[in-house]
Amino acid sequence: MAVEWAGLTPEVLVQLDRGSSETLGSQLQNGLREAVRAGRLVKDERLPSSRKLAADLGVSRGLVQATYDQLEAEGYLRAVAGSATRVAFSAPKAAVSRTAxxxxxxxxxxxxxxxPDLNSFPARDWLWACGEATRTISARELGYGDGRGAVKLRAVVASYLQRVRxxxxxxxxxxxxxxxxxxxxxxxxxxxHSGVTMVAVEDPGHLEMPLLVRRAGLTPVFVPVDEQGLDIDRLARTSATAVIVTPxxxxPTGVVLSSDRRRALLQWAQxxxxxxxxxxxxxxxxxxKQPVGSLQGLAADHVxxxxxxxxxxxxxxxxxWVLAPRQLAVRLAEEKQRSDRGSPTLDQLALARLIESGRFDRHLRRMRTTYAARRAALVDSIAEHAPSLELTGLAAGFHALAWLADGTDETAIINEAARRSIGLQGLGRYRSAPTRGPAGIVFGFGDLNENAIRRGIATVADLLN
Ligand SMILES: Cc1ncc(COP(=O)(O)O)c(C=O)c1O
Incomplete structure (x- = not known):
């Protein structure tokens, strides 16, 4: 698709070699032909005026005009009376690989x-916050910043996490x-860097965790999750000296780590x-129930x-954000600085304004109501259409787990649901060994309205029962 560049005239990369035996006119023609053939210039794209291109390249306007005329005659360009010269065709795309x-x-x-519900993104509030950030950012803040991030956002996040977590x-x-x-x-x-070699991850768990651990040059150790959350006795039997948990x-089970397990986890860490x-x-x-506070607030030196x-x-x-014990935070900031020199400062300042102004809290309150209604729609429609199904993990968030009867073929259900245009995900894909353990379906309901949830469950209920 041609991009209609705004502004005076677009720039085009054509390199002229003044030491070459080839004339400048011929180089310019070949350069533009090549740009069209290689797809760098596409159909209907506007070329600079002959005057502008001549000035950019340091050649005469007549030479550029003669080049445009020649390429027009060859069918590469088309001149439109009273308007800019444009590219006449797009190079055919390379044949699609058969293995695609x-x-x-x-x-x-x-x-x-x-x-999450992407239609409910608070666009107006975000726009306001971006405007505020752009209006108030100082010249100094526009330079390379502190690897830890903008001090304003760090302060706002620290106090937000104290308040709500x-x-x-x-x-x-x-x-x-x-x-x-x-x-x-x-x-x-x-x-x-501080000597950790093995990191425990939840099983079943987020698909990315073992990958992240391996990518950091560490070894993941899988520790089972049951109806109380991560099994801390099993964790203690491993040689891991770090663990990633979703308490x-x-x-994907939706379990909230029980208070006994929370205590045991922190005792193990200490x-x-x-x-x-x-x-x-x-x-x-x-x-x-009331939100459960963060583990970090109970053992800041270990979490x-x-x-x-x-x-x-x-x-x-x-x-x-990452909230880390001070020494680790210093190391983390160095890692962040080395990897990308910090996150975009304008966006950080916008987020700080959004949180500070109360607009973030207001959005969360709205979303809680939205998700609660969707959760209720899921529970009701499962009760109506697939009453034998046990649904767990409903205390928080916007996914829940439906356990399937022993011996159920999860993949067959998912494939048949896909044929009916309903997307489902099985528990197996979150396990270290996909076929080990009871089968289940993870129902995400964040981005589906109540109607869609009801229709979706009604469509696949016979498979789940
Ligand atoms: C368990 C879990 N944690 C965190 C995240 C958020 O990841 P990020 O902040 O990189 O988008 C996800 C995203 O799907 C997730 O599944």
């Missing part, structure tokens, strides 16, 4: 977990990241001198709290 994967059709109703933090304990994924990768890199709402990486996933959305706005605002914002 067939496009997977998008299901009409997709119960994909981990996707019972965390124990000051701005110097916070490092701003591009989200949970980067925050965890930086933490793992910092831990590796607020486990991915006994072994281990580090707990707390993925504070879904902590913002808790329905049936690294990692959070992001991917679920509370939208994944596209790519901003998150």
């Amino acid at each position: 994967p067939a496009a997977v059709p998008t299901p009409d109703i997709d119960f994909v977990p981990g996707r 019972g965390a124990s933090a000051g701005p110097d304990d916070v490092v701003i990241s591009t989200g949970f994924t980067q925050g965890t990768a930086l933490t793992l890199a910092a831990l590796r 607020a709402h486990q991915t 006994r072994v001198g281990a580090t707990v990486i707390e993925d504070d996933y879904d902590s913002e959305f808790r329905y049936d 690294v709290l990692v959070g992001s706005v991917s679920k509370s605002l939208a994944p596209a914002i790519r901003l998150g």
